Amino acid sequence: MAQAELDAGSDAHAEGQQHPIKLYLWIWLLLFILSAFSYLVDYIGFEGYLRWTLILTFMFLKAGLIVAIFMHMAWERLALITAILVPPLALLVLISLMVIEADHTFLTRIVFFGGA
Amino acid sequence: MANDVAPASVSAFAESEGWEGIVGDWSADKQTFGVPWGKAMMWIFLLSDTFIFSCFLTSYMKVRISTTVPWPNPSEVFALHVGGTSVPLLLIAIMTFVLISSSGTMAMAVNFGYRRDKKKTAALMLATAAFGAMFVSMQAFEWTKLIQEGVRPWGNPWGAPQFGSAFFMITGFHGLHVSAGVIYLSVVANRVRTGFYDKKGNYDMVEIAGLYWHFVDLVWVFIFAFFYLW
Numbered sequence: 001m002a003q004a005e006l007d008a009g010s011d012a013h014a015e016g017q018q019h020p021i022k023l024y025l026w027i028w029l030l031l032f033i034l035s036a037f038s039y040l041v042d043y044i045g046f047e048g049y050l051r052w053t054l055i056l057t058f059m060f061l062k063a064g065l066i067v068a069i070f071m072h073m074a075w076e077r078l079a080l081i082t083a084i085l086v087p088p089l090a091l092l093v094l095i096s097l098m099v100i101e102a103d104h105t106f107l108t109r110i111v112f113f114g115g116a
Numbered sequence: 117m118a119n120d121v122a123p124a125s126v127s128a129f130a131e132s133e134g135w136e137g138i139v140g141d142w143s144a145d146k147q148t149f150g151v152p153w154g155k156a157m158m159w160i161f162l163l164s165d166t167f168i169f170s171c172f173l174t175s176y177m178k179v180r181i182s183t184t185v186p187w188p189n190p191s192e193v194f195a196l197h198v199g200g201t202s203v204p205l206l207l208i209a210i211m212t213f214v215l216i217s218s219s220g221t222m223a224m225a226v227n228f229g230y231r232r233d234k235k236k237t238a239a240l241m242l243a244t245a246a247f248g249a250m251f252v253s254m255q256a257f258e259w260t261k262l263i264q265e266g267v268r269p270w271g272n273p274w275g276a277p278q279f280g281s282a283f284f285m286i287t288g289f290h291g292l293h294v295s296a297g298v299i300y301l302s303v304v305a306n307r308v309r310t311g312f313y314d315k316k317g318n319y320d321m322v323e324i325a326g327l328y329w330h331f332v333d334l335v336w337v338f339i340f341a342f343f344y345l346w
Contacts, residue, residue, distance in 0.1 A: 018227065018230050018231070019227065021224055021227060024220060024223040024224055024227065025220070027220075027223070028216070028217070028219075028220035028223075031216045031219070031220075032213065032216060035209075035212050035213060035216060035340075038340070038341065038345060039205065039209045039212070041345060042191050042204055042205055042344075042345050043204060043205075045191075051345075052346070055341050055345050055346065056341070058341070059337055059338065059340075059341035062337045063334055063337050063338070066219065066330055066333060066334045066337065067330075067334065069223075070219055070222075070223045070326075070330045070333075071326075071327055071330045071331070071334075072323075076151070077137060077141060077149070077150055078133070078134060078135070078137055078138050078141075079137065079138045079141035079142060079148060079149060080149045080150075080151065080156070080159065082138065083149070083159075084159050084160075084162075084163055087163060088163070088166055088167070088170070091167070091170045091174070094170070094171075094174055095174055095177070098174050098175075098177060098178045099177070099181065101178065101182075102177070102178045102179075102181035102182040103181065103182075105178075105181075105182035106181060106182045106183075106184065109182065109184045110184060113184065
């Protein structure tokens with residue numbers, strides 16, 4: 001009986017992950033356009049906060065499309081989505097700590113090596 | 117199963133969505149994730165891989181912030197000379213488009229796999245592997261060019277010595293993932309072609325291989341943004 005339930009579950013799953021080819025072609029095109037835009041940021045030579053904002057925006061849009069559509073995350077149950085997407089948030093703590101640490105290292109290098 | 121009550125409550129939970137659905141999935145007397153176990157395990161492997169690549173990128177961020185020597189300008193370092201003019205990041209842009217195309221063919225392969233279309237699934241997976249091989253070849257060309265120009269893990273002609281170690285470590289580890297993916301996809305494509313999954317009764321392995329491949333593309337999105345464009 002348990003096996004029957006599992007089989008039924010995987011069948012339902014197989015049907016659930018069939019999406020029209022057209023959708024994938026659209027996402028493919030969108031990813032091409034977004035990549036072209038992020039390349040243009042470098043080609044045109046935007047600098048400073050404008051550059052970083054554009055790079056990050058295009059990066060997160062591309063990453064989101066790949067995970068949500070190509071990797072089918074948008075159609076998974078919330079239990080799986082949260083189990084996979086919540087743990088990486090811990091990385092924000094690592095990144096914040098390393099930014100503080102790096103700034104500190106930079107300042108001590110300036111102080112002790114006179115900017116060499 | 118002796119108990120007739122449990123299945124009824126399981127199905128009641130299984131139908132709920134949102135946060136109630138999470139509670140149901142985790143607490144009901146059943147498998148938590150309603151996906152084939154291989155797929156759940158691939159997701160968990162990819163989660164661990166996320167942490168590995170994040171550690172590489174974070175350490176790259178750390179050395180780049182803390183160095184007092186100017187960081188080499190990636191736009192110039194990775195420029196190619198075409199017909200006498202220098203085009204910034206040309207090879208990297210082509211590599212990006214190649215990898216995105218491979219993700220596109222892979223997504224369609226998964227789709228045809230669930231439709232039990234062996235011919236198209238195998239062909240699209242082999243196309244994906246070919247794009248992957250193309251990507252690795254271009255990366256080998258890029259490494260050769262940089263090594264000839266004097267880039268080493270401990271130094272380079274243009275600035276902060278950490279540039280080389282971050283470059284070889286991050287792109288090398290990603291390139292290994294692509295190479296492993298090419299082999300993995302070829303094996304699965306061959307099994308599709310020979311009808312292995314027809315005998316098995318499902319094409320889940322195609323989607324699982326697809327997850328791995330899309331992840332490799334996903335990592336490249338971050339490397340492209342942080343290492344090459346920043």
